[in-house]
Amino acid sequence: MYGPAATGDAPLAPLWRLDAGRTLFIGTLDHNAFHQHGAPVFLSSLGGPFGLRLEGGPWRACEAAMIPAGRLHELHLGGDPLAVFYVEPDVAGAGELAPLLRDAEEAEGALVGRSSVIPLMRQLYEDRASLAWAEDALDDLVAYARPRARRGIDPRASRAVAALAAASEEGVSVPELARLCGLSPSRLQHLFASEIGVPIRRYRAWSRMRGAIAEIVGGASFTQAAHAAGFADQAHFAHDFRRTFGAAASRSLRGVRR
Known part of the structure; x- marks a missing residue:
């Protein structure tokens, strides 16, 4: 047990927990139109x-899914809560999330099955003080999954992701990344897209989105967060958020718990 159960009847606020390599959201959702992530x-x-509907496939009812970066998918929750856990590629590849499913089967490039972590995710969501112990819980989750992973990612791609994450606001160029990884720029671009699932430019956009979300979770307004993360304005941030998550930012970022 990581923490006590929730008390009281007030609605539960959305939970976000972000660190250098992981992003966790737990909250109620309605319909998220087709979208894709950079992790x-x-x-x-x-x-x-x-x-859940994956591009080119039918709607299916499932308890859990592991969706690689760049894979278009659509969700329907009808107001029920969902746990959404992203792991950045320099921390773990998509294969390292697979052990969190049971009885998994492949479906249009993703894995669907039963969830092995429902009790933990419910506890994180229902305990109003769970931010105090969420980091330890996620450490344990990744530590459980990693030894059972199907495969990791190429260390050169992982090195490129780590360099992008550590770069200053001006960023790091593709030729600089290529030199760091010991590859030509064209070979790096091919390897990155193959291993990570999205091109370098799309991963940069994902990193910028994570930065804006972190600002809002930390108490910034949507406008402040947009500027801090490098968006031209709040409208640009709102447009990219909907493209990334398939729903308006206000649905999951208003009134987050702190």
Whole structure:
């Protein structure tokens, strides 16, 4: 047990927990139109099944899914809570999230099955003080999954991701990344897209989005967060958020717990 159960009848605020290599969201969602992420994502219900549709496939009801970076998908929750856990590629590849599913089967390039972490995700969501112990819980989750992973990613791609994460606001150029990884620029671009699932430019956009979310979770307004993360304005941030998550930013970022 990481923490006590929730008390009281007030609505539960959305939970966000971000660190250098991981992003966790748990909260209620309705319908998220087709969207794609710059990092692999693990989805877990907190009880019953949710609706998932992958590009080119039918709607299916599932309890959990692991979706690689860059894979278009659509969600239907009908107001139920969902746990959404992203792990950056320099921390773990998509294969390292696979052990969080049970009875998994492949479906249109993703994995769907049963969730092995429903009790933990429910505890994180229902304990109003869970931010105090969420980091330890996520450490344990990754430590459990990593030894059981199907495969990692090429260390050169992982090195490029780490360099992008550590870069200043001006960023690091593709030729600089290529030199760091001992590759030509064209070979790095090919390797990065193959291993990470999205091109370098798309991963940069994902990193910028994570930066804006971190600012809002830390107490900044949407406008302040947009400027701090390098968006031209709040409208640009709102547009990119909807493209990245398939729903308006206000649905999951208003009234977050702190």
